[in-house]
Amino acid sequence: MGRQLLVIGSNGQLGRSLQKIVSTSSTYTEIMFTFAGREQLDLSHPKQIADYFQNNRYDTIINAAAYTAVDKAESEPELADQINYQAVAQLAEIAKQHQTALLHVSTDYVFDGNNHTPYHENESPHPQSVYGKSKLKGEQAMIEIGPQGCIVRTGWLYSEFGHNFVKTMLRLAQEREQINVVDDQIGTPTYATDLAYALLNIAETKNQPPFPSRTITKKGVETYHYANEGVASWYDFAQAIFEIAEKSCKINPIVSDQYPTPAKRPHYSVLSKRAIKQQFQLQIPYWRSSLKQCLEAINNNHG
Numbered sequence: 280m281g282r283q284l285l286v287i288g289s290n291g292q293l294g295r296s297l298q299k300i301v302s303t304s305s306t307y308t309e310i311m312f313t314f315a316g317r318e319q320l321d322l323s324h325p326k327q328i329a330d331y332f333q334n335n336r337y338d339t340i341i342n343a344a345a346y347t348a349v350d351k352a353e354s355e356p357e358l359a360d361q362i363n364y365q366a367v368a369q370l371a372e373i374a375k376q377h378q379t380a381l382l383h384v385s386t387d388y389v390f391d392g393n394n395h396t397p398y399h400e401n402e403s404p405h406p407q408s409v410y411g412k413s414k415l416k417g418e419q420a421m422i423e424i425g426p427q428g429c430i431v432r433t434g435w436l437y438s439e440f441g442h443n444f445v446k447t448m449l450r451l452a453q454e455r456e457q458i459n460v461v462d463d464q465i466g467t468p469t470y471a472t473d474l475a476y477a478l479l480n481i482a483e484t485k486n487q488p489p490f491p492s493r494t495i496t497k498k499g500v501e502t503y504h505y506a507n508e509g510v511a512s513w514y515d516f517a518q519a520i521f522e523i524a525e526k527s528c529k530i531n532p533i534v535s536d537q538y539p540t541p542a543k544r545p546h547y548s549v550l551s552k553r554a555i556k557q558q559f560q561l562q563i564p565y566w567r568s569s570l571k572q573c574l575e576a577i578n579n580n581h582g
Protein backbone atom coordinates (compact mmCIF):
# COMPACT_ATOMS: atom_id res chain seq x y z
CA MET A 280 0.00 0.00 0.00
CA GLY A 281 1.23 3.52 -0.81
CA ARG A 282 2.05 6.11 1.79
CA GLN A 283 -0.96 7.89 3.26
CA LEU A 284 -0.89 11.69 3.12
CA LEU A 285 -3.53 13.96 4.65
CA VAL A 286 -4.01 17.58 3.54
CA ILE A 287 -5.84 19.67 6.15
CA GLY A 288 -7.47 22.87 4.89
CA SER A 289 -8.20 21.41 1.48
CA ASN A 290 -10.53 24.24 0.41
CA GLY A 291 -8.06 27.08 0.88
CA GLN A 292 -5.72 28.47 -1.79
CA LEU A 293 -2.92 26.10 -0.90
CA GLY A 294 -5.26 23.15 -0.31
CA ARG A 295 -6.93 23.59 -3.69
CA SER A 296 -3.57 24.04 -5.41
CA LEU A 297 -2.43 20.73 -3.90
CA GLN A 298 -5.64 19.08 -5.12
CA LYS A 299 -5.12 20.51 -8.61
CA ILE A 300 -1.60 19.06 -8.82
CA VAL A 301 -2.57 15.66 -7.44
CA SER A 302 -5.51 15.35 -9.83
CA THR A 303 -3.48 16.30 -12.91
CA SER A 304 0.00 14.91 -12.27
CA SER A 305 1.26 11.35 -12.58
CA THR A 306 4.25 12.04 -10.31
CA TYR A 307 2.66 11.21 -6.97
CA THR A 308 1.03 7.89 -7.73
CA GLU A 309 2.90 6.23 -4.84
CA ILE A 310 1.04 8.43 -2.35
CA MET A 311 -2.60 7.97 -1.27
CA PHE A 312 -4.04 11.43 -0.67
CA THR A 313 -6.89 12.37 1.66
CA PHE A 314 -8.16 15.95 1.51
CA ALA A 315 -9.97 17.22 4.58
CA GLY A 316 -11.81 20.54 4.65
CA ARG A 317 -13.36 22.21 7.66
CA GLU A 318 -16.42 19.90 7.36
CA GLN A 319 -14.29 16.80 7.91
CA LEU A 320 -11.80 18.26 10.36
CA ASP A 321 -12.62 21.50 12.17
CA LEU A 322 -9.52 22.87 13.89
CA SER A 323 -11.60 25.03 16.22
CA HIS A 324 -12.88 21.87 17.96
CA PRO A 325 -10.17 20.02 19.90
CA LYS A 326 -12.44 17.02 20.47
CA GLN A 327 -13.20 16.73 16.77
CA ILE A 328 -9.47 16.75 16.05
CA ALA A 329 -8.87 14.01 18.62
CA ASP A 330 -11.79 11.92 17.31
CA TYR A 331 -10.65 12.28 13.70
CA PHE A 332 -7.22 10.85 14.45
CA GLN A 333 -8.66 8.06 16.59
CA ASN A 334 -10.12 6.71 13.40
CA ASN A 335 -7.55 7.71 10.78
CA ARG A 336 -3.79 7.22 10.53
CA TYR A 337 -1.37 8.85 8.10
CA ASP A 338 2.32 8.77 7.26
CA THR A 339 2.37 12.48 6.47
CA ILE A 340 0.14 15.49 7.18
CA ILE A 341 0.33 18.80 5.33
CA ASN A 342 -1.38 21.46 7.43
CA ALA A 343 -2.65 23.99 4.88
CA ALA A 344 -5.43 25.23 7.20
CA ALA A 345 -5.10 28.45 9.13
CA TYR A 346 -6.98 31.46 10.41
CA THR A 347 -5.72 33.78 7.66
CA ALA A 348 -7.93 36.89 8.02
CA VAL A 349 -5.06 39.13 9.13
CA ASP A 350 -7.17 42.19 9.99
CA LYS A 351 -10.14 40.31 11.46
CA ALA A 352 -7.77 38.43 13.76
CA GLU A 353 -7.18 41.69 15.66
CA SER A 354 -10.76 41.42 16.98
CA GLU A 355 -10.88 37.59 17.15
CA PRO A 356 -7.62 36.73 18.91
CA GLU A 357 -9.02 33.66 20.69
CA LEU A 358 -10.20 32.01 17.49
CA ALA A 359 -6.93 32.84 15.70
CA ASP A 360 -5.06 31.38 18.68
CA GLN A 361 -7.13 28.19 18.66
CA ILE A 362 -6.60 27.48 14.96
CA ASN A 363 -3.07 28.80 14.46
CA TYR A 364 -1.59 27.73 17.78
CA GLN A 365 -3.60 25.29 19.90
CA ALA A 366 -4.74 23.10 17.02
CA VAL A 367 -1.16 23.02 15.68
CA ALA A 368 0.07 21.92 19.11
CA GLN A 369 -2.57 19.20 19.13
CA LEU A 370 -1.63 18.08 15.61
CA ALA A 371 2.04 18.03 16.61
CA GLU A 372 1.26 15.83 19.65
CA ILE A 373 -0.79 13.46 17.50
CA ALA A 374 1.90 13.37 14.81
CA LYS A 375 4.54 12.56 17.40
CA GLN A 376 2.42 9.83 18.98
CA HIS A 377 1.54 8.24 15.61
CA GLN A 378 5.01 8.76 14.09
CA THR A 379 3.46 10.86 11.38
CA ALA A 380 5.50 13.53 9.60
CA LEU A 381 3.89 16.96 9.94
CA LEU A 382 4.52 19.66 7.32
CA HIS A 383 3.22 22.86 8.81
CA VAL A 384 2.87 26.12 6.85
CA SER A 385 3.65 29.45 8.49
CA THR A 386 4.11 33.06 7.51
CA ASP A 387 6.52 35.92 6.82
CA TYR A 388 4.35 37.96 9.23
CA VAL A 389 6.22 36.35 12.16
CA PHE A 390 8.88 38.99 11.38
CA ASP A 391 8.63 42.68 12.27
CA GLY A 392 9.82 43.90 8.87
CA ASN A 393 12.70 46.05 10.14
CA ASN A 394 15.27 44.16 8.05
CA HIS A 395 16.68 45.47 4.78
CA THR A 396 18.01 42.10 3.62
CA PRO A 397 16.10 38.80 3.32
CA TYR A 398 15.14 37.09 6.57
CA HIS A 399 17.09 33.91 7.27
CA GLU A 400 15.34 30.86 8.64
CA ASN A 401 16.88 31.20 12.11
CA GLU A 402 16.46 34.95 12.59
CA SER A 403 14.50 36.03 15.66
CA PRO A 404 10.82 36.49 14.89
CA HIS A 405 9.00 39.51 16.26
CA PRO A 406 5.41 39.53 14.98
CA GLN A 407 3.45 42.78 14.91
CA SER A 408 -0.10 41.45 14.56
CA VAL A 409 -2.43 39.02 16.34
CA TYR A 410 -2.25 36.78 13.26
CA GLY A 411 1.57 36.82 13.24
CA LYS A 412 1.72 36.16 16.98
CA SER A 413 -0.70 33.22 16.73
CA LYS A 414 1.28 31.70 13.85
CA LEU A 415 4.54 32.11 15.78
CA LYS A 416 3.02 30.33 18.78
CA GLY A 417 2.04 27.49 16.42
CA GLU A 418 5.65 27.26 15.18
CA GLN A 419 7.01 27.30 18.73
CA ALA A 420 4.59 24.57 19.84
CA MET A 421 5.62 22.41 16.91
CA ILE A 422 9.33 22.87 17.74
CA GLU A 423 8.74 22.25 21.45
CA ILE A 424 6.69 19.09 20.91
CA GLY A 425 9.07 17.88 18.23
CA PRO A 426 7.25 15.54 15.88
CA GLN A 427 9.04 14.45 12.73
CA GLY A 428 8.42 17.19 10.19
CA CYS A 429 9.14 20.77 9.34
CA ILE A 430 7.77 24.29 9.23
CA VAL A 431 7.62 26.07 5.88
CA ARG A 432 7.12 29.82 6.07
CA THR A 433 5.78 31.60 3.02
CA GLY A 434 4.36 35.01 2.14
CA TRP A 435 2.03 36.95 -0.16
CA LEU A 436 0.23 33.84 -1.46
CA TYR A 437 -2.09 34.13 -4.44
CA SER A 438 -3.74 31.64 -6.76
CA GLU A 439 -6.64 31.13 -9.12
CA PHE A 440 -8.63 29.94 -6.08
CA GLY A 441 -10.48 31.83 -3.36
CA HIS A 442 -9.84 35.45 -2.43
CA ASN A 443 -6.46 37.06 -2.90
CA PHE A 444 -4.71 40.22 -4.09
CA VAL A 445 -4.60 39.18 -7.77
CA LYS A 446 -8.33 38.54 -7.92
CA THR A 447 -9.10 41.75 -6.01
CA MET A 448 -6.98 43.78 -8.46
CA LEU A 449 -8.71 42.19 -11.46
CA ARG A 450 -12.11 43.03 -9.95
CA LEU A 451 -11.07 46.63 -9.19
CA ALA A 452 -9.81 47.04 -12.76
CA GLN A 453 -13.36 46.35 -13.97
CA GLU A 454 -14.96 48.73 -11.47
CA ARG A 455 -12.61 51.74 -11.33
CA GLU A 456 -10.45 53.96 -13.53
CA GLN A 457 -7.77 54.33 -10.90
CA ILE A 458 -6.80 52.76 -7.60
CA ASN A 459 -4.30 53.42 -4.79
CA VAL A 460 -1.84 50.70 -3.79
CA VAL A 461 0.87 50.86 -1.11
CA ASP A 462 4.47 50.92 -2.31
CA ASP A 463 6.26 50.81 1.05
CA GLN A 464 5.65 47.16 1.90
CA ILE A 465 8.14 44.87 0.20
CA GLY A 466 7.86 41.10 -0.08
CA THR A 467 7.58 38.37 -2.69
CA PRO A 468 4.31 37.41 -4.39
CA THR A 469 4.15 33.62 -4.23
CA TYR A 470 2.02 31.40 -6.43
CA ALA A 471 0.31 28.77 -4.26
CA THR A 472 0.89 26.14 -6.97
CA ASP A 473 4.66 26.62 -6.65
CA LEU A 474 4.47 26.29 -2.87
CA ALA A 475 2.29 23.18 -3.28
CA TYR A 476 4.93 21.56 -5.54
CA ALA A 477 7.63 22.39 -3.00
CA LEU A 478 5.63 20.79 -0.18
CA LEU A 479 4.98 17.66 -2.24
CA ASN A 480 8.68 17.53 -3.06
CA ILE A 481 9.47 17.61 0.67
CA ALA A 482 6.74 15.07 1.46
CA GLU A 483 8.09 12.55 -1.00
CA THR A 484 11.75 13.09 -0.25
CA LYS A 485 13.60 9.82 -0.34
CA ASN A 486 15.95 10.74 2.53
CA GLN A 487 15.26 8.85 5.73
CA PRO A 488 14.30 10.27 8.13
CA PRO A 489 12.44 12.50 5.70
CA PHE A 490 13.40 15.79 7.29
CA PRO A 491 17.14 15.68 8.08
CA SER A 492 17.96 18.17 10.77
CA ARG A 493 20.63 20.79 10.33
CA THR A 494 20.27 21.28 14.10
CA ILE A 495 18.93 24.81 13.90
CA THR A 496 16.21 23.82 16.33
CA LYS A 497 16.80 21.77 19.42
CA LYS A 498 14.44 18.90 18.67
CA GLY A 499 15.00 18.68 14.98
CA VAL A 500 11.89 20.40 13.57
CA GLU A 501 13.48 22.30 10.71
CA THR A 502 12.22 25.73 9.64
CA TYR A 503 12.32 26.52 5.92
CA HIS A 504 11.29 29.50 3.84
CA TYR A 505 9.55 29.21 0.50
CA ALA A 506 8.54 32.12 -1.74
CA ASN A 507 8.99 32.80 -5.42
CA GLU A 508 12.24 34.44 -6.55
CA GLY A 509 12.54 38.22 -6.66
CA VAL A 510 11.00 41.05 -4.66
CA ALA A 511 8.20 43.55 -5.19
CA SER A 512 6.05 46.11 -3.43
CA TRP A 513 2.27 45.68 -3.55
CA TYR A 514 2.37 48.56 -6.08
CA ASP A 515 4.82 46.62 -8.30
CA PHE A 516 2.66 43.52 -7.92
CA ALA A 517 -0.48 45.42 -8.98
CA GLN A 518 1.38 46.99 -11.95
CA ALA A 519 2.53 43.53 -13.09
CA ILE A 520 -1.01 42.12 -12.82
CA PHE A 521 -2.45 44.93 -14.95
CA GLU A 522 0.39 44.77 -17.46
CA ILE A 523 0.10 41.01 -17.99
CA ALA A 524 -3.72 41.02 -17.92
CA GLU A 525 -3.74 44.11 -20.20
CA LYS A 526 -5.86 46.27 -17.90
CA SER A 527 -5.78 50.02 -18.36
CA CYS A 528 -6.69 50.98 -14.77
CA LYS A 529 -4.23 53.56 -13.37
CA ILE A 530 -2.40 52.76 -10.13
CA ASN A 531 -1.34 55.50 -7.72
CA PRO A 532 1.42 54.58 -5.29
CA ILE A 533 0.62 55.47 -1.66
CA VAL A 534 2.33 54.81 1.67
CA SER A 535 0.88 52.51 4.35
CA ASP A 536 -0.11 55.47 6.55
CA GLN A 537 -2.55 56.51 3.82
CA TYR A 538 -4.20 53.06 3.94
CA PRO A 539 -4.66 52.27 7.64
CA THR A 540 -5.58 48.68 8.47
CA PRO A 541 -6.43 47.11 11.86
CA ALA A 542 -3.35 44.84 11.69
CA LYS A 543 0.16 46.24 11.34
CA ARG A 544 2.06 44.63 8.47
CA PRO A 545 5.83 44.33 8.09
CA HIS A 546 7.41 46.88 5.73
CA TYR A 547 9.89 44.29 4.53
CA SER A 548 9.27 40.55 4.62
CA VAL A 549 11.46 39.07 1.91
CA LEU A 550 12.47 35.53 2.92
CA SER A 551 15.85 33.93 2.33
CA LYS A 552 15.23 30.52 0.75
CA ARG A 553 18.76 29.21 1.16
CA ALA A 554 17.94 26.22 3.40
CA ILE A 555 15.05 24.81 1.34
CA LYS A 556 17.04 25.19 -1.90
CA GLN A 557 20.08 23.47 -0.43
CA GLN A 558 18.16 20.66 1.23
CA PHE A 559 15.70 19.81 -1.54
CA GLN A 560 17.48 21.13 -4.67
CA LEU A 561 14.44 23.18 -5.60
CA GLN A 562 14.31 25.33 -8.74
CA ILE A 563 12.15 28.27 -7.69
CA PRO A 564 10.38 30.31 -10.39
CA TYR A 565 10.61 34.11 -10.62
CA TRP A 566 7.44 35.70 -9.30
CA ARG A 567 6.42 37.39 -12.57
CA SER A 568 6.67 34.09 -14.51
CA SER A 569 4.41 32.40 -11.99
CA LEU A 570 2.02 35.36 -12.02
CA LYS A 571 1.62 34.85 -15.78
CA GLN A 572 0.69 31.22 -15.20
CA CYS A 573 -1.87 32.13 -12.58
CA LEU A 574 -3.45 34.78 -14.81
CA GLU A 575 -3.68 32.20 -17.60
CA ALA A 576 -5.44 29.81 -15.22
CA ILE A 577 -7.86 32.57 -14.18
CA ASN A 578 -8.41 33.42 -17.85
CA ASN A 579 -9.22 29.80 -18.58
CA ASN A 580 -11.67 29.78 -15.71
CA HIS A 581 -9.71 27.29 -13.70
CA GLY A 582 -10.35 29.12 -10.44
Ligand SMILES: NC(=O)c1ccc[n+]([C@@H]2O[C@H](COP(=O)([O-])OP(=O)(O)OC[C@H]3O[C@@H](n4cnc5c(N)ncnc54)[C@H](OP(=O)(O)O)[C@@H]3O)[C@@H](O)[C@H]2O)c1
Binds near residue numbers: 320324343345362434
Ligand atom coordinates in the same frame (compact mmCIF):
# COMPACT_ATOMS: atom_id res chain seq x y z
N1 LIG B 1 -2.48 33.94 2.08
C1 LIG B 1 -1.28 34.46 2.31
O1 LIG B 1 -0.93 35.52 1.77
C2 LIG B 1 -0.32 33.76 3.21
C3 LIG B 1 0.89 34.40 3.51
C4 LIG B 1 1.80 33.74 4.35
C5 LIG B 1 1.49 32.52 4.87
N2 LIG B 1 0.30 31.94 4.60
C6 LIG B 1 0.00 30.65 5.21
O2 LIG B 1 -0.16 29.71 4.16
C7 LIG B 1 -1.12 28.72 4.56
C8 LIG B 1 -2.17 28.59 3.48
O3 LIG B 1 -2.79 29.85 3.30
P1 LIG B 1 -3.94 30.08 2.23
O4 LIG B 1 -3.66 31.38 1.56
O5 LIG B 1 -4.13 28.85 1.41
O6 LIG B 1 -5.17 30.31 3.19
P2 LIG B 1 -6.74 30.31 2.86
O7 LIG B 1 -6.96 30.37 1.40
O8 LIG B 1 -7.32 31.36 3.74
O9 LIG B 1 -7.18 28.88 3.37
C9 LIG B 1 -7.15 28.55 4.70
C10 LIG B 1 -7.99 27.34 4.87
O10 LIG B 1 -8.04 27.06 6.28
C11 LIG B 1 -9.33 26.63 6.55
N3 LIG B 1 -9.73 26.83 7.93
C12 LIG B 1 -9.93 28.01 8.59
N4 LIG B 1 -10.42 27.75 9.80
C13 LIG B 1 -10.52 26.41 9.91
C14 LIG B 1 -10.96 25.54 10.92
N5 LIG B 1 -11.43 26.00 12.07
N6 LIG B 1 -10.92 24.21 10.69
C15 LIG B 1 -10.47 23.72 9.51
N7 LIG B 1 -10.06 24.49 8.52
C16 LIG B 1 -10.07 25.83 8.71
C17 LIG B 1 -10.24 27.45 5.66
O11 LIG B 1 -11.46 26.77 5.55
P3 LIG B 1 -12.74 27.36 4.77
O12 LIG B 1 -12.39 27.20 3.32
O13 LIG B 1 -13.84 26.48 5.21
O14 LIG B 1 -12.85 28.77 5.23
C18 LIG B 1 -9.44 27.50 4.39
O15 LIG B 1 -9.79 26.47 3.52
C19 LIG B 1 -1.63 29.15 5.93
O16 LIG B 1 -0.90 28.49 6.92
C20 LIG B 1 -1.29 30.63 6.00
O17 LIG B 1 -1.11 31.07 7.33
C21 LIG B 1 -0.62 32.52 3.78
